[in-house]
Amino acid sequence: MYTQSDHERARYEARVRGEMDYRSDMRESERRGEQRGEQRGEERGEQRSLVGRVHFCEDLLSQPRTPAERLVALSLDDLRAYADRLETDVRNRNSSPPAS
Secondary structure (H helix, E strand, O other), X not given: OOOHXXXXXXXXXXXXXXXXXXXXXXXXXXXXXXXXXXXXXXXXHHHHHHHXXXXXXXXXXXXXXXXXXXXXXXXXXXXXXXXXXXHHHHHHHHHOOOOO
8 A cells, every 4th residue: 555655755765866866967067067178178288389389380491470360270180280291391491401
């Protein structure tokens, strides 16, 4: 037989489970948000580093500096490739024999 106290206990247990699920969902959401924030921070740090590399190589090659706004508009892969290409140009320039 299902009594009033059984019904109240079932409601209580359902409420407690709901609260536990809510807390668990909130912790998981917070963890995912922290991970996304860390990833974005790492990407911004890498982006700044790559912009610095590009400007350094452009200076060594006596080229005008590309505005940082244009560089940060590139994808990280494109920015990385551009920095690598400039670095190669610097190496090739420095390894070439001097003109006679």
